[in-house]
Amino acid sequence: MLKIAYHPIYNHPLPKRHRFPMEKYELLKLQLIYEGTATEENFFEPELLLNHKPILAVHDAEYFYDLLNITLNHQAALKIGFLLSERLIAREICIVSGTLKATEYALKHGIAMNIAGGTHHAYSTHGEGFCMLNDQAIAAKHLLQEQIAKQILIVDLDVHQGNGTAEIFQNESRVFTFSMHAKNNYPFQKEQSDLDIELDDNTNDHTYLEILKTTLPQLITEHQPDFIFYQCGVDIIASDKLGKLGLSIAGCKARDRFVLETCKTHAIPVMCSMGGGYAPEIKTIIEAHSNTYRIAQELYF
Numbered sequence: 403m404l405k406i407a408y409h410p411i412y413n414h415p416l417p418k419r420h421r422f423p424m425e426k427y428e429l430l431k432l433q434l435i436y437e438g439t440a441t442e443e444n445f446f447e448p449e450l451l452l453n454h455k456p457i458l459a460v461h462d463a464e465y466f467y468d469l470l471n472i473t474l475n476h477q478a479a480l481k482i483g484f485l486l487s488e489r490l491i492a493r494e495i496c497i498v499s500g501t502l503k504a505t506e507y508a509l510k511h512g513i514a515m516n517i518a519g520g521t522h523h524a525y526s527t528h529g530e531g532f533c534m535l536n537d538q539a540i541a542a543k544h545l546l547q548e549q550i551a552k553q554i555l556i557v558d559l560d561v562h563q564g565n566g567t568a569e570i571f572q573n574e575s576r577v578f579t580f581s582m583h584a585k586n587n588y589p590f591q592k593e594q595s596d597l598d599i600e601l602d603d604n605t606n607d608h609t610y611l612e613i614l615k616t617t618l619p620q621l622i623t624e625h626q627p628d629f630i631f632y633q634c635g636v637d638i639i640a641s642d643k644l645g646k647l648g649l650s651i652a653g654c655k656a657r658d659r660f661v662l663e664t665c666k667t668h669a670i671p672v673m674c675s676m677g678g679g680y681a682p683e684i685k686t687i688i689e690a691h692s693n694t695y696r697i698a699q700e701l702y703f
Contacts, residue, residue: 405507407500407516448500481530501537508671520677522564538631555627560635561645568593607653635677636690655693
C-alpha cells in the first residue's frame with residue numbers, strides 16, 4: 403500500500419497575499435481522495451518528533467535550539483521567509499517526522515511519499531527559502547547512522563538548486579547529491595552538488611527529458627545506491643511564478659514516470675517529498691502534484 407505522510411499542521415496560516423501556497427497540502431489530500439487515487443487508509447499522521455537526535459545529526463545545535471525557542475536573530479529569520487512561531491516550528495518538525503516514517507514505509511513497500519517536505523534550502527547552520535530543517539537530508543543521515551543504507555542518491559528535480567542539501571553532504575561520500583535546476587534562478591549563489599545540471603530559461607519537455615533519461619540511469623550504474631530520495635517539485639512547469647523553465651504539466655508527469663519507473667526497475671526504494679509549486683492557479687499545482695501519486699499507484703500497487 404502507498405503510504406503518504408499528512409498532518410493538518412502542514413496547512414499553516416499565512417498573511418494574505420503571501421506567495422507560498424500553503425493551502426496546497428490540504429487540497430492535494432482532498433483531491434487524491436476525491437478522485438480515488440488514495441483513501442484515508444493511505445495516509446498516516448506523523449507524530450511530533452520528541453527525540454531530536456536525527457535532526458541534530460544534520461543541523462547545528464545552536465541553530466536548531468534557536469528555532470525551537472523562537473530566538474533566531476531577525477536577519478536569519480527573514481531569510482526563511484515565514485514569521486516564526488511555535489506552531490510553525492512544530493510543523494517543520496512534523497514534516498521531518500513524516501519523511502523519517504515514510505522512509506521506513508519505502509523500505510517496506512518500495513515507495514512512500516510526504517505531501518510536504520523537500521526542504522532542500524535548509525543548510526546545516528541556517529534556513530532560507532521557506533526551508534528550516536532539511537527533511538530528506540535528516541532521513542538520509544539516519545539511514546546511514548543506523549546502517550540501513552550504505553549508499554544514497556538524492557535526486558532533486560525542483561526548479562531551484564538544492565543548495566542546503568549540497569552543503570550538508572559536501573564531505574559525505576556515501577550520499578551523492580544530484581540537482582537539475584534552472585541556471586538563472588534562486589539561489590543566485592549556488593553550492594556545489596556532486597552533480598549539478600543547470601538548465602537554460604524556457605527549457606522544454608523534450609530537452610529536459612532527454613537530459614534526465616541520459617543522466618539518471620548512468621548515476622545508478624556508477625554509484626549503486628540502495629536508497630533514493632526524490633525531491634519532485636512541480637515548479638518546473640512554464641506557468642510557475644518562481645520558475646524559469648518551460649515544461650508542460652504532461653512533461654512534468656513524464657519526468658515523474660521516468661524517475662519512478664527507473665527506481666522500480668532497479669528495485670531501489672524511493673521516498674518522495676513534494677517540494678515547490680507556485681503556479682498562479684492552485685488547481686495547476688494540485689494537478690501537477692497529483693500526477694506523482696497517480697503514477698506511484700499505477701507502477702507499484
